[in-house]
Every structure is written in structure tokens, then in C-alpha cells.
Amino acid sequence: MNGLALNVLLAIVWALFSGEVSLRELVVGFLIGFLILRLFPRALGTGAYVSRSLALLRFLAFFVRELTTANVQVALFALRPRPPLNPMIVAVPLHLHGDTAHTILAAVLGLMPGSVTLGFNPERTVIYAHVVGVESPSAARASILRVQEALRPLFPPPPAQEARA
Template sequence: MRGLFLNVLLAVVWALFSGEVSLRELVIGFLLGYALLNFFPDALGTRSYQRTSFALLRFVALFIRELTVANVQVALLALHPRPDLKPMIFKVEIHPHTDTTLTLLAATVTLMPGSVVLGFSQDRREMFVHAIGLENTRTARASIHRVESALMAFLPPLSLHKEVT
């Protein structure tokens, strides 16, 4: 949190010193501040901010890649005169999550065309998914595990979340 605060503060200071407080100057200030914080992470105490922001960027890149692949697969199915949809319902073993991370994981998987999260087991260690257009459940599970790993890389550890019961 400290790193984000310092980054926003540096962006505002940059905009004020430039003489024009605009979105463009704030973005430039944010990027310059981010670079500055990455040059001196130990001195400024922003090592975790740096690690979290890189993990978030990796998650966004992975999600965009998975989304693009899923869109192409569904588009090819739609364009085929007699599509072989291969509908399947399967379960995926997942790591223990809080309500927040389960919701983010389910939303991310459901946003990918051709897949819908149906629910979770009582112990929240299995997720049930419906998917179309995939060769087998192994590739679908691998895709979901990649998304889960990337999601958990930028979220705080499980012990820091407050459970809602």
C-alpha cells in the first residue's frame, strides 16, 4: 500500500511541477514515479509493491491471451457448418480460497468464451465448470490452473483475508 501511495504522490507532484494538472501529466508522473520506485525499492520500502504490480501485469497479460484464444476457438465453432461443440462438465481441484478470490477466479473463468463456472464444492476445493469446444478436460483444467496461479500471485496471502461466513 505504501508503494501505491508514493507512486500516486509522485504523479501529483509531477503534475504540479509541470504546471498542468491533466490526465496526461498524471499518467506521465505515475510512470516516472513507478520507474523511480523500481530503481530504489529497498530504500523506499516498495519491494512488495513492485512484486505485486509485476504479478498483476502478468495476470492481465495471461488473461488477455486466454481470452483471445477462447474467442478464436468459439468463433471457429460458430463459423463451422456442423460444429463439434464437445460440451463437457468437469471439476477442477483448486487451492483454498476466500470468498473474494473465489469470486475473482469464477468471474475470470466465466468471462472466457465457451466456459461457465457452475459452482463450488462444500469444502471450496473443487470448482465445477461447463465448457465447449475443447479437445479434452486436461487442457481446460490446465488453462484454469494457469489463471488461478496468476491470480494468486498478486493477491495477498490467504491469512490476510477476512473470511465472510
């Protein structure tokens, strides 16, 4: 049984034992179940589920922080009489692998105020983005690389194919 299914099962069992099947009891049961899965990952075989769930929570916290910062910066630009927009297009090497990871990276960059994803090169090794309000191209690249690093635990690289003799 995979980790998510076991966590949902533990939440349902908790709600049934509490005598009230409600959203609150299911959430409490889900959190208690996650704690149990976190305490005994080897015995239950849920190590990958727990680590990916925690990586997702870290990424969501990172995204909310970055989104808030970007929105404040855009609001400050809007309040200036002559904002230094400094528009530029930057190319950033991709460290993520897979179409899903690339799509999520492009979507996250598109959600950030002041940045728009333009596309990828044909080999899917570089992402192009239009950014506004950043002092230099290196600062823009560093910002996009930070987003990639935050996404990296969610999308581990594929295992290397072993050479067959």
C-alpha cells in the same frame, strides 16, 4: 505510507513541477513514480506494491491473450457446419486461497467464451465448470489451472499459523 499512495503523490508532484496538471502529466508522473519505486524498493518500503503491480500487469496480459484466443476459437466453431462442441462438466482442484481469489477466478472463467463457472464444493477446495469446445476433460482442467497459476501471484497463500507451546 503505502506504495500506491506514494506513487500517486509522486505523480502529483511531477504534474505540479511540469507546470500543467493534466491527465497526461499525471499518467507520465505515475509511470516515473513507479519507476522510482521499482528502483528503490527497500529504501522506500514499496517492494510488495511493486511486485503486486507487476503481477497484476502480467495477469492482465495473460487474460487478454486467453480471451482473444477463446474468442477466435468460438468464432471458428460458429463458422463450421457441424461444430464439435463436446460439452462437459469438469471438477478442478483449487490452489487459490480466500473468497476474493475464488470470486475473481469464477468471474474470469465466466468471461471466457465457452466456459461457465457452476460453483464450488462445500469445503471450497474444488471448482466446477461447464466447458465447450475442448477436446478432453484433462485439457479443460489444464486451461483452468493455467488461469489459477496466473492469478496465484496476486493472491499469495496466507501465512501458516505457528503452533503455540
